[in-house]
Amino acid sequence: MKKTxxxxxxxxxxxxxxxxxxxxxxxxxxxxxxxxxxRIIAEQLGKNPNFKTPVVESGGSxxxxxxxxxxxxxxxxxxxxxxxxxxxxxxxxxxKNGVKLTEIKVGYDxxxxxxxxxxxxxxxxxxxxxxxxxxxxxxxxxxSGRSYNCNDWIDNPxxxxxxxxxxxxxxxxxxxxxxxTSGTRASYAEMVNQKGYCGKEKIAKAASAAxxxxxxxxxxAMRTDGVFIEAGEQDNLIVQKLNEDTSSYGIFGFSYLDxxxxxxxxxxxxxxxxxxxxxxxxxxxxxxxxxxxVKHQHIGVVPGMNEYMxxxxxxxxxxxxxxxxxxxxxxxSERAKYKSAMSSLPVLTAADxx
Amino acid sequence: MTKKFINPIEATEIVKSSIKKRRAKDSRLxxxxxxxxxxxxxxxxxxxxxxxxxxxxxxxxxxxxLDIKFDRERIDPKEDLSDTSLYEGEASKTVNESLFSIINxxxxxxxxxxxxxxxxGKDIRIAKLVKNDPSLFGTVTKVKFALDDDIDSFLRxxxxxxxxxxxxxxxxxxxxxxxxxxxxxRISYEFSDYILQGSASGNPEMxxxxxxxxGSILTLSVCxxxxxxxxxATAVYLEEIAxxxxxxxxxxxxxxxxxxxxxxVFGIMGLAIFISIFGMPRSIPxxxxxxxxxxxxxxxxxxxxxxxxxxxxxxxxxAYGIGASKLQVIFHHVIPLAMPGMLTGTIIGMAQxxxxxxxxxxxxxxxxxxxxxxxxxxxxxxxxxxxFMWADFAERMFIQKTSAAIIVLLGFLIxxxxxxxxxRKKLERRW
Numbered sequence: 001m002k003k004t005x006x007x008x009x010x011x012x013x014x015x016x017x018x019x020x021x022x023x024x025x026x027x028x029x030x031x032x033x034x035x036x037x038x039r040i041i042a043e044q045l046g047k048n049p050n051f052k053t054p055v056v057e058s059g060g061s062x063x064x065x066x067x068x069x070x071x072x073x074x075x076x077x078x079x080x081x082x083x084x085x086x087x088x089x090x091x092x093x094x095x096k097n098g099v100k101l102t103e104i105k106v107g108y109d110x111x112x113x114x115x116x117x118x119x120x121x122x123x124x125x126x127x128x129x130x131x132x133x134x135x136x137x138x139x140x141x142x143x144s145g146r147s148y149n150c151n152d153w154i155d156n157p158x159x160x161x162x163x164x165x166x167x168x169x170x171x172x173x174x175x176x177x178x179x180x181t182s183g184t185r186a187s188y189a190e191m192v193n194q195k196g197y198c199g200k201e202k203i204a205k206a207a208s209a210a211x212x213x214x215x216x217x218x219x220x221a222m223r224t225d226g227v228f229i230e231a232g233e234q235d236n237l238i239v240q241k242l243n244e245d246t247s248s249y250g251i252f253g254f255s256y257l258d259x260x261x262x263x264x265x266x267x268x269x270x271x272x273x274x275x276x277x278x279x280x281x282x283x284x285x286x287x288x289x290x291x292x293x294v295k296h297q298h299i300g301v302v303p304g305m306n307e308y309m310x311x312x313x314x315x316x317x318x319x320x321x322x323x324x325x326x327x328x329x330x331x332x333s334e335r336a337k338y339k340s341a342m343s344s345l346p347v348l349t350a351a352d353x354x
Numbered sequence: 355m356t357k358k359f360i361n362p363i364e365a366t367e368i369v370k371s372s373i374k375k376r377r378a379k380d381s382r383l384x385x386x387x388x389x390x391x392x393x394x395x396x397x398x399x400x401x402x403x404x405x406x407x408x409x410x411x412x413x414x415x416x417x418x419x420l421d422i423k424f425d426r427e428r429i430d431p432k433e434d435l436s437d438t439s440l441y442e443g444e445a446s447k448t449v450n451e452s453l454f455s456i457i458n459x460x461x462x463x464x465x466x467x468x469x470x471x472x473x474x475g476k477d478i479r480i481a482k483l484v485k486n487d488p489s490l491f492g493t494v495t496k497v498k499f500a501l502d503d504d505i506d507s508f509l510r511x512x513x514x515x516x517x518x519x520x521x522x523x524x525x526x527x528x529x530x531x532x533x534x535x536x537x538x539x540r541i542s543y544e545f546s547d548y549i550l551q552g553s554a555s556g557n558p559e560m561x562x563x564x565x566x567x568x569g570s571i572l573t574l575s576v577c578x579x580x581x582x583x584x585x586x587a588t589a590v591y592l593e594e595i596a597x598x599x600x601x602x603x604x605x606x607x608x609x610x611x612x613x614x615x616x617x618x619v620f621g622i623m624g625l626a627i628f629i630s631i632f633g634m635p636r637s638i639p640x641x642x643x644x645x646x647x648x649x650x651x652x653x654x655x656x657x658x659x660x661x662x663x664x665x666x667x668x669x670x671x672x673a674y675g676i677g678a679s680k681l682q683v684i685f686h687h688v689i690p691l692a693m694p695g696m697l698t699g700t701i702i703g704m705a706q707x708x709x710x711x712x713x714x715x716x717x718x719x720x721x722x723x724x725x726x727x728x729x730x731x732x733x734x735x736x737x738x739x740x741x742f743m744w745a746d747f748a749e750r751m752f753i754q755k756t757s758a759a760i761i762v763l764l765g766f767l768i769x770x771x772x773x774x775x776x777x778r779k780k781l782e783r784r785w
Binding site for chain 2: 234253
């Protein structure tokens with residue numbers, strides 16, 4: 001009895017100590033938008049018999065950026081994926097923990113507003129799209145049925161698309177979209193609600209300035225009165241809902257539209273349709289860059305860091321495996337820039353982010 | 355208060371008149387019970403029906419048969435069958451050449467499209483074949499390859515030929531190639547050898563559940579090895595040895611509370627203790643098993659205590675009466691008699707643990723992991739996580755794969771429950 005207990009103790013001790021040893025598998029985490037592309041690269045690297053296939057965790061952009069900055073050592077992840085750029089605040093957390101990063105941009109992703117092909121196609125300006133879904137708007141629009149003081153912000157009163165502009169479909173506004181934890185949601189709110197609407201549309205711009213919010217950051221909040229419906233991180237769920245409820249629209253990444261072109265149509269936003277060519281050519285305005293952040297201190301410690309980076313350069317071209325999966329490639333000049341960054345490894349500083 | 359007496363004849367009358375009503379009530383109760391059971395069965399039936407009809411095609415996929423020339427110099431340049439040599443070889447090119455000789459694509463763009471027809475796992479398949487049977491070198495043999503997921507979806511009818519070319523995932527050219535291949539009877543719809551033997555993959559046609567399945571087994575083994583002895587020792591101590599006082603009462607209440615704690619909390623604790631303090635790596639089944647063990651402990655303790663309490667005191671008294679010590683009473687009589695209940699509780703706890711994803715999120719097991727874990731310290735994931743991840747991938751083919759994986763998970767669960775029933779029947783003793 002005693003012997004077996006001692007043996008069990010030794011064995012469990014061995015397992016735990018061997019587990020705490022250096023890791024030989026690359027560990028990544030972050031944006032669920034970057035994940036499908038990162039897993040393609042990971043798999044390609046795994047085919048090389050000299051390396052194990054990297055482990056790619058999801059979790060969202062903030063998890064990627066925070067995770068990579070948590071500290072130096074093999075219990076922390078090596079590379080953080082993000083679909084929104086690092087902020088100076090997030091970088092400060094990195095510096096506090098002594099983590100040095102290099103930023104690698106890998107490509108672009110468009111955010112689309114789409115609906116079923118059986119429903120009415122949407123051809124809308126960015127300002128109108130923002131007007132439909134921003135939580136609070138100035139109180140002096142005609143369609144809202146009131147004309148009070150423009151500097152008075154009220155809960156968004158629009159019920160139908162046609163209330164905003166007569167050219168829009170005469171159906172109730174109902175849009176499915178990602179929750180607040182999502183990078184897609186954050187980018188959408190910034191690009192459409194903030195920049196497209198409160199930064200551009202005359203009344204909202206003036207009213208924003210009047211309330212001391214020149215950049216329109218307060219406009220990022222989405223409606224919570226049931227018009228904008230949070231459908232969870234699962235974009236496939238939104239796609240299914242759109243097929244069932246043909247009068248509703250959904251907000252998600254371009255790759256999901258690309259996979260479902262036979263049943264879904266993307267809304268034309270500010271006269272540009274969400275096609276691969278338009279997003280790649282920078283004509284479609286609701287798109288964001290995808291990044292990953294490499295931790296310097298782990299290069300050479302965890303095997304495969306350099307090879308992982310190099311693997312991206314093999315597939316991120318115009319007709320590589322990544323564009324096939326729905327990622328929008330960068331122009332050749334940018335590709336060259338980030339390829340050289342992979343070997344020179346410039347340390348990301350707060351000045352770069354401004 | 356005066357009590358009114360009824361004479362017997364009157365009483366009989368009253369009873370007689372109410373008898374019909376009472377019988378009606380009885381039969382109504384029976385009816386309600388039947389409706390309840392009927393509805394539950396209906397739900398269960400619909401659930402199984404929808405899962406099986408959707409998941410059944412997930413076990414099958416389309417293959418193309420090609421004549422491959424096994425040229426050793428090209429496939430295995432170092433001629434030692436090592437991984438490096440096969441990796442450096444030109445297996446993919448060989449397969450594409452064989453394909454091109456049939457469909458004959460003209461021009462660079464057409465060739466590029468044609469290259470995508472056969473799944474990108476073709477080189478791995480060739481490597482596996484020659485490793486198993488080096489005598490293939492120098493021969494021309496028919497080999498089956500999985501078709502790309504877009505073409506699989508097309509053949510299943512999810513992509514319509516009539517939609518304009520710009521709106522579908524595959525071009526007219528590719529459709530013509532596929533038609534040519536099926537004319538020559540090279541395309542077949544067969545039981546997929548990837549779904550059960552493949553691991554996680556970004557290419558849906560190559561994705562399988564093997565990695566997740568082994569991950570689940572490893573995680574559950576760790577969980578069982580920790581939770582079962584600890585749970586039973588706790589239950590025995592609390593029921594048989596500990597004195598009933600304030601301290602044991604507090605412990606009892608807290609164990610019951612622990613059973614109601616949301617599972618994700620255990621994940622946060624696992625992250626804080628096992629990974630941050632003990633410095634264990636992320637994403638390994640060892641940590642996953644330890645977290646799940648903490649989660650299932652209360653279930654096991656509570657059911658084991660109930661089982662111990664159900665052992666009649668007369669058994670203990672009789673044992674003490676013939677001079678048995680406490681240890682002898684516990685190990686010779688109480689535990690064997692309580693074992694069926696303990697095992698049932700444990701297996702139900704394990705079944706719960708098998709279905710969990712939330713606590714694993716925090717410790718990095720919700721991840722894309724391709725390599726199959728060989729030990730509890732290799733990165734691994736579990737079945738429900740695999741299902742969860744597949745459900746979110748954009749590619750169409752993952753929808754069927756998801757349902758297929760759900761069927762496997764359900765099968766696993768049913769097997770575990772069947773084991774619980776069997777053990778209970780086998781070990782059960784009546785008194």
